[in-house]
Amino acid sequence: MLGDSRTEGAELVLDQLRKAYDRTLAVEDVGLQVRRGELVSLLGPSGCGKTTTLRMIAGFVEPTSGSIWIRGRDVTRLEPYKRDTAMVFQNYALFPHLTVFDNVAFGLRRRRMPSPNIRSRVGEMLELLELGGLERRYPRQLSGGQQQRVAVARALVVSPSVMLLDEPLSNLDAKLRAGTRVELRRLQQELGLTAIFVTHDQEEAMAISDRIVVMNRGRIEQVGSARDVYLAPATQFVANFIGASNTFSGTVAGAEGDSVVLHTPMGTLRGPRAGSANKTPAADAPASLIVRPEEIRVSSPDVETGLDTNVVRGVVQVSSYLGATVDLSVRGATARSFSRAEPIMLLACTRSEPTSACAGL
């Protein structure tokens, strides 16, 4: 039994959730609290346990241990139809033998709503999703985008406690996806919906979520806002999975206030503490400095930068012009003090296109 402090104010609580198949753990000790009106993404590579977690919330998969609470009610062993969640499936799972109207009305009919009310409620929902006039169409007569909106309408119409979205944008083409993403976020905020959004697309998760749960191998790596997981990744996995990053591995030379100094093959580098480095690092302990490409300033070697720390020299290998930015791959020259001469690649992001570079981190 959970204490009140853990369920209070939380629309959805996952407590020590675990799912084992035979001998492999699909989900391990997942704990999460979702506030009312919050959109939380479960983000991770395929097989990370995000979909299994979502299906446990919906009731399609029974957890091996742990519990699930929706609005303060323990639903762990409840049948799916009693849970008051509504799911948007990756393939939409629209009922092919029913019209758009009947698809959307399905949940309301299960709730025994009187039919005049159903008519007006479904009408409202179809208007809201710009599906007016398509009531009598069958799913196969709709475009992919329209099908997706019907799936969203069918879930929204029942005003669920928790909305569950299983990669709802992955079957749309790239152009439609970005627009639909914004539209989905607008709807969710307007209606004050509590939602869990499963995706493997980090950009999607960052664009749409209040908080992101980064998962890997069945475990939660980090929970935080898009800014948190991008700027202060808790683990190496998060740093690599979210956005591009440069990792400088080395050993701790010392700590100065809030920053840590590392000896790396690229020279001596200084960085802020993050993740497990919040503890005072021991000297000579292995550590990594992670630098985002856009944090790197790039200049020609003959220009005086006025910097004496965190400067890496190198030669531009590939320069990709991407409109708003230019992505550079720089082959760095190794520092002399290190015997092993391993050149590493540096990813930088800049507005100009230098041919050789000197990067200030």
Next chain:
Amino acid sequence: MTLRAWHPFRLALGLISAVGYLFLLAPIIVIAGASFGSTQFLVFPPQGFSLRWYEEALGRADFWSGFQISVLIALVAAVLSTIIGALAAVAVVRHRFFGRDLILALFLSPLILPSLVLAVALLLMFSAARIDPSPERLIAAHLVLCVPYVIRTLIPVLQRVDPSLEEAAQNLGASSLAAFWLVTLPQIRPGLVAGAFFAFIISFDEVVLGVFLAPARQPTLPIQIYSAVQFGLDPTVAAVSTLLIVLTLVLVVVSEALLGVRRLG
């Protein structure tokens, strides 16, 4: 590859097809033709033309009672085997359990068991269990033949239905039974109709099990026809057979129309 109409290969293909169809249809043509003859004995080609054998066939009480018994048994057998077969097919397609493949093999096995062997086995079993001859006993025997057909018809149909549809229905507030009824059942309706149709025809047409297991006082129509043939080739038998062929054709057209209507919708 396109061939001109007179190409030898095409001609040969057409000829073989025609001979094949003729071979398949010949018994029907002979029976139907002979039934309109006016002679006392069954001859083909028919001599003269008369409908008196139809009059006689329709007037025979033993054929009528046999027809009624057969229709009743076939209807009950079709409904029961469709229900049992549908449940079994759902279990086999949708669920993983110990011995699933064995059960699948067992369900399909009566298809390769000679019906005479099956009839003797069932007769021994029924006598051991002291179950006396009755229409119910024959229905039970027919289920052994019909259920595998229904299962075999439904398995590929069910495999094409997306399992997430039922999940979606449950997610929207339907119990698992309601989800099956409201979502999966409409998807597999053509398969159910086809399976029930097969079951009806198999049961209606069945002679061997009937001879062994039907109550002597209530023989089915195939048994009546069989015993009529034993006493001599009476053209009324041809008339009854022709009527059955017409009835079967009507059933085929009706079920095709039912499925066809659904396809358009």
